[in-house]
Every structure is written in C-alpha cells, then in structure tokens.
Amino acid sequence: MSISLKKFGRTGLKVSEVALGTMAFGRWIDESKSAEVLDTALDAGINFIDTADVYGKGTDLSNPQESGQSETILGNLLGSRRNRIILATKVHGRVGNEPNDQGQSRYHIIRAVENSLRRLKTDYIDLYQVHRFDRETPLEESLRALDDLVRQGKVRYIGASNYAAWQLAKAHGISAQLGLHRYESIQPEYSLIARGIEQELLPFAASEQVGVVVYSPLGRGLLTGKYEFNQAPPAGSRGAAGEARIKPLLENERNFHIVEALKPIAARKGWTLAQLALTWVVSQPQVTSAILGASKPQNITESIAKVAEKLTADELAEIDAITQGDFNVYNALRESAAAKA
Numbered sequence: 001m002s003i004s005l006k007k008f009g010r011t012g013l014k015v016s017e018v019a020l021g022t023m024a025f026g027r028w029i030d031e032s033k034s035a036e037v038l039d040t041a042l043d044a045g046i047n048f049i050d051t052a053d054v055y056g057k058g059t060d061l062s063n064p065q066e067s068g069q070s071e072t073i074l075g076n077l078l079g080s081r082r083n084r085i086i087l088a089t090k091v092h093g094r095v096g097n098e099p100n101d102q103g104q105s106r107y108h109i110i111r112a113v114e115n116s117l118r119r120l121k122t123d124y125i126d127l128y129q130v131h132r133f134d135r136e137t138p139l140e141e142s143l144r145a146l147d148d149l150v151r152q153g154k155v156r157y158i159g160a161s162n163y164a165a166w167q168l169a170k171a172h173g174i175s176a177q178l179g180l181h182r183y184e185s186i187q188p189e190y191s192l193i194a195r196g197i198e199q200e201l202l203p204f205a206a207s208e209q210v211g212v213v214v215y216s217p218l219g220r221g222l223l224t225g226k227y228e229f230n231q232a233p234p235a236g237s238r239g240a241a242g243e244a245r246i247k248p249l250l251e252n253e254r255n256f257h258i259v260e261a262l263k264p265i266a267a268r269k270g271w272t273l274a275q276l277a278l279t280w281v282v283s284q285p286q287v288t289s290a291i292l293g294a295s296k297p298q299n300i301t302e303s304i305a306k307v308a309e310k311l312t313a314d315e316l317a318e319i320d321a322i323t324q325g326d327f328n329v330y331n332a333l334r335e336s337a338a339a340k341a
C-alpha cells in the first residue's frame with residue numbers, strides 16, 4: 001500500500017492524495033479511539049489532516065458551546081508530529097450563543113483563529129478554510145482578515161469549502177483586485193453518489209489551478225454497503241449514532257441502485273465497495289486529495305488498500321454509465337429533502 005503525494009493546486013505544497021477527516025473525533029469517538037485512528041493514518045503515509053472549529057459536540061449538535069473537541073483532541077495527540085503534517089481547519093459555523101459567534105466577519109475570524117490555534121496547540125495553521133459562503137459579510141471584509149492572518153504567519157494558505165464556482169470566481173476577482181492572498185483550494189463533497197461539482201466547480205478549478213480537496217468520498221459510509229434503503233442504520237454506524245446528514249441519503253433509492261450496480265465491479269476486482277469508492281475518487285485527475293472519515297483504524301487500512309492501483313479508463317467509463325447520468329435530479333432531490341428537514 002502506498003499513498004502518493006500531490007501538488008496542492010498552483011502552490012509548491014505537497015499533500016497526500018488521501019487526507020484524514022476528523023469530524024468523528026469528539027463527536028462519535030473519544031480521544032483514545034481517535035488516537036488509534038490518527039496513528040494508523042500517519043503510519044500509512046497520510047500527511048494531510050482536516051478538522052473544523054465546529055467538529056466535536058458529542059452527538060448533541062444543538063449545543064454550540066461544546067464545539068472544538070476535534071481540534072482539542074488533535075492538539076493533545078499530535079505532539080512532535082505536528083511539524084510533519086499539513087493541518088487544515090475551518091471557520092464559519094456557530095461556536096457559541098452570542099450573535100457574533102459564527103460567520104466570516106473580521107471580528108469572528110480573528111477570534112476563531114486564536115481559539116483554533118489554542119486548541120490545536122500550534123502557532124500556525126497550514127490551510128485555513130471558510131466552511132461555506134457567508135451571504136451576510138462582504139467578501140472583501142473576510143478576505144482582508146484572512147490575508148492579515150497569512151501575513152502574520154498564523155495561517156499558511158487559505159481555502160473555501162462548499163462554494164459554488166461563481167462564488168469562488170468572485171472571491172478570486174476581489175483578491176486579485178486588492179492584492180490579497182486568494183483561496184488556493186476548494187473543499188466540496190464528491191463521491192459516486194454526489195458528482196454535481198463536475199458541471200461547474202471542477203472546470204473552474206482546473207482553469208485557475210485551484211486545489212480540489214473533496215469530502216465524504218464514501219458517501220458518509222453509504223458507499224461501503226453497510227446501509228439498506230429506508231431501513232434503520234446498522235448498530236455501531238454513525239447513522240445509528242445520530243448523524244442527521246445520513247438520513248436524506250438513506251431515503252434516496254437512487255443511491256442504493258448505485259451501490260447494487262457497483263457490487264459486481266468490486267467483486268470482479270476482488271475489492272470491497274469502500275476500496276472501489278475511495279479509489280474511484282482518487283483516480284480522478286483533478287482531485288488533489290480525498291478526505292476519508294474513519295471511526296476505527298480498520299476503516300483506514302481497508303479503504304486505502306487499493307488507492308495506489310487507480311482504475312483503468314474502461315472501468316471509469318463503466319462506472320460513469322452507472323453514476324453520472326442524473327446527478328441534477330439527485331441534487332434536486334437532496335435539496336428538497338433538506339428543505340423539508
């Protein structure tokens with residue numbers, strides 16, 4: 001098993017093609033289990049770790065005061081390994097009950113980065129990402145605050161998550177006009193059940209040499225085959241532990257048709273579905289890194305076992321025929337399910 005390094009967008013930075021996502025730390029798994037997951041990831045050659053100031057909170061997502069546990073656990077566990085890894089975190093989500101405890105105002109960004117640095121027990125963040133587009137704060141205000149952090153040495157690179165292509169284009173335009181550091185990466189969702197970014201965001205990222213760091217490559221676990229259509233999530237899964245975002249995926253029959261259609265391809269190769277799903281993402285030339293989530297060390301060792309092999313053009317075409325056609329319909333279904341929730 002070997003994990004390659006890839007160039008991070010147009011920058012000189014190198015990151016592993018699989019990153020470790022730590023949303024589970026302090027939310028679904030405690031510090032000692034998180035330590036096993038982290039050790040396994042670093043031993044396997046992963047050098048890129050993604051967290052966020054809002055990750056943690058146990059399973060009670062309604063209590064913003066308890067966010068930050070994922071960063072705290074990472075700060076406790078990394079020790080001298082901190083300087084060997086590329087550490088990414090995020091700002092935007094609500095982290096307290098006061099009106100300014102969220103968003104991308106200059107006020108909140110500066111407070112949030114200080115809190116993240118303290119929890120992570122480090123004096124710099126390699127990649128500081130805005131978690132989503134902030135419709136209430138002028139982009140110029142956020143970009144100037146982020147640029148200050150880079151100039152102060154607290155942050156090395158900035159990136160954006162959950163942005164549409166037009167939002168990234170607008171932000172890049174403002175950065176260029178004002179001579180500010182620009183977003184060097186995007187972090188969208190991308191997997192065999194979520195291919196919407198292929199329409200606008202990936203072409204834009206290619207044209208501007210933006211790093212593409214994608215989340216939920218296993219469809220939050222659905223693409224491992226562990227869930228059944230409209231059935232209660234299996235014991236021990238995140239779905240059973242209360243992850244709200246799995247629910248609309250489980251109610252969408254299309255996802256299960258995809259899983260069924262992928263099974264013969266995985267079987268033919270002697271791979272598990274998790275291996276096929278992750279290797280498919282890593283085989284996309286435009287993907288810089290796929291952020292894998294794990295609640296146990298075996299999730300990492302199993303999922304990454306085939307990433308070095310990549311998929312052939314014929315296999316990619318076979319999978320396209322199964323998954324590509326109707327992603328607009330799929331996105332519309334997800335949006336209407338989210339609106340009802």
Ligand SMILES: NC(=O)c1ccc[n+]([C@@H]2O[C@H](COP(=O)([O-])OP(=O)(O)OC[C@H]3O[C@@H](n4cnc5c(N)ncnc54)[C@H](OP(=O)(O)O)[C@@H]3O)[C@@H](O)[C@H]2O)c1
Nearest residue numbers: 021022023215216217218219220221237238274293295299
């Ligand atoms: N920017 C954003 O808005 C955003 C949103 C979501 C995630 N993220 C980032 O992306 C990371 C990954 O997201 P994700 O956890 O949803 O990704 P994922 O890789 O699609 O799902 C990970 C889950 O799949 C299951 N799994 C993994 N390997 C497995 C295996 N070999 N066999 C069986 N099950 C396996 C585990 O589920 P169980 O724990 O249920 O067993 C694990 O928690 C997060 O940690 C976070 O850093 C960012």
